[in-house]
Amino acid sequence: MRNEDALANGPIVTLTTDFGHSDHFVGTMKGVILNIAPEAQIIDICHSVQAFDILDGALTITQAYSYFPSGTTHVVVVDPGVGSARRPLLMSTGKHYFVAPDNGVLSLIMDREEGVRVRHITGQHYFLQPVSSTFHARDVFAPVAGYLAKGIDSQKFGDEISDYVRFSAPKPKAAGDKTLRGVVLKVDRFGNLVTNFTPHDVPSLFHSPPARFKIVIGNREITQLHNAYADALPNELFGILGSMGYLEIASTRASAAQLAGSGKGSEVHIVLEGAAVASSGN
Amino acid sequence: MRNEDALANGPIVTLTTDFGHSDHFVGTMKGVILNIAPEAQIIDICHSVQAFDILDGALTITQAYSYFPSGTTHVVVVDPGVGSARRPLLMSTGKHYFVAPDNGVLSLIMDREEGVRVRHITGQHYFLQPVSSTFHARDVFAPVAGYLAKGIDSQKFGDEISDYVRFSAPKPKAAGDKTLRGVVLKVDRFGNLVTNFTPHDVPSLFHSPPARFKIVIGNREITQLHNAYADALPNELFGILGSMGYLEIASTRASAAQLAGSGKGSEVHIVLEGAAVASSGN
């Protein structure tokens, strides 16, 4: 199950949280992990997941985890329910382990992986005692990651379950004969508006040549697609198939979010000229 | 003195600074440490300590250091006096080393540890020459941490001193018969207002059932305590014993700081009904 090459060089533990950078939270987690597994290599993926935003956390880890070596343990803590009855989970894809609260933050990974196994972590002797009701990243998730990195078999942490929380990312829906309605999933660091449209949702948009279309966001209409951010004119808004696999609305060396006066959660419509859209509602 | 297990896997050096994330400062420190001790594992605890804020730095490192393995070296740089006569210090608790300016930033660790030894670092041959007057993190603290990680005996860096700077965190004080006056020590990433009240200061608040009380901050009165952040109603302000060991004023999935219109340094009063408070003034 483990990548022996990776283990030979020290197990890798990644961290993805909404803890931000201004407190001790992340540093404390690292201490707990290293105290159990000093040979672990701890890798920060992201700590600026939007506070309490489970979908944002799911998008972040889903875009990063698969690039890591076999045997990596990923700790994902976006946990507004800390201290409540929500369960701590250990998920295995066969290649990677995930330690996270049972609130759906692993949902988008489940969409991409066959045959995941999900366990309810009940082995309290692996926890930091006494377990607080406010900082399970320190008391539950970090120590479990430490013991996984140390090589403890995943079965020891608890029994498999199938009733874990799982949600679907919002999908575009037909809105009339020629129109699809989607949403901005996130705005990235450069101001690119990452929508929830994939090539699967609007294949004709990504044909060569693409169908005639317009993308409507706020009071702006976009009629250009480009392959690279640098291909457009200054202050032009354009569509681009981004590296996350979604249609992005972008601008060259400028924030499309500012130019469009839009942000996370904004509605986006794609109007395809001369062709009825395939309904992708679900 | 050193944990041989930890050393076998490479010495750990942690960094806690107010250098932020937008400059080369932290990266340069890491280079200096690794050039001396390439086998060191460098761990970022926090670089967003509030600029020049020694108490904020003290709170941050105090909440994290003890979770790390024996033999860890912690570099703590919040150093408004860089280049002045303030001394560089090397403190040992027997389990951990701390390298920091002599300005009190280690005070709260001293409160928790018996028998610390504090040395004035005078071994200039360990410094990066020429030593600048503006970046001792690079020229003094990082190289000393590197040589500690490499195994140089702490005695070699300078003589023990006892006249180092040490301050006390602000403690709550009695303000009348039934009232204690405290202060907000910090606002965390989620907007929780971390006060300076501990269970020791107001034991009756944390009894089960708690004394009747109200917590007053700004123009808000709080009469609920909860065990978990998720236990409250939306937009409710409540008290909670946080993982730092202090009473926090919090709100579920929202910023208590915004709801209360309060922040760091804001006064907080606890009024206990029907019981005189024990004076905890000092």
Next chain:
Amino acid sequence: MRNEDALANGPIVTLTTDFGHSDHFVGTMKGVILNIAPEAQIIDICHSVQAFDILDGALTITQAYSYFPSGTTHVVVVDPGVGSARRPLLMSTGKHYFVAPDNGVLSLIMDREEGVRVRHITGQHYFLQPVSSTFHARDVFAPVAGYLAKGIDSQKFGDEISDYVRFSAPKPKAAGDKTLRGVVLKVDRFGNLVTNFTPHDVPSLFHSPPARFKIVIGNREITQLHNAYADALPNELFGILGSMGYLEIASTRASAAQLAGSGKGSEVHIVLEGAAVASSGN
């Protein structure tokens, strides 16, 4: 070419980008590198280079790289031209490797190093396939760094070129008989205004005693130089030779940028009394 000591402890790969902290970009790069070279130690230098700002990236890596051990690979990604015809480069100084886009971001290192060798990376079998047109940090720069860390000879990645992009940082210019005009290169985390004046540009300013002078920025005139940030009075603006090697305009425990109402790109004049300035225009 490689430092065997460093290699013995795992190769070091540093990251300097304008990717910020709120997305998966940096974490994904780390995964790609570790998947190729699990023994690599990945070090974050800075991810808050100003978005699209090549000079800011150049200043950042130039202030940090030389402190790292021989054999370190530095990945520098500020890449507004991603997906366009701009080439990926591998530069060697004999001591360090740099992987970066061909847009000048390595220019200031070239100013400091003799005999750099620059290669156009063309070995597509080292890339993550299919190569996207929007995320070469993941698909090109990270895997090349991974293979370098793994010990692949730099010659294998492509042929040497000499027509790479190289720019000069803005230099101060004479503006009349006794006046030099410079510019604020950046504002650091503490609000210090880092100008482009070096001691070479105005040697008389850094004599002891210095020439009579005034520094003019916005509507403020500065007539004091200090050796340490802590040496000044509250709210005083003063000049100081900073650790980057440039004249900074600073204030004690306060933001000089705020006090002077100035920022990146602001003009700065130095007027030297009683002595004609040497022209340093170029």
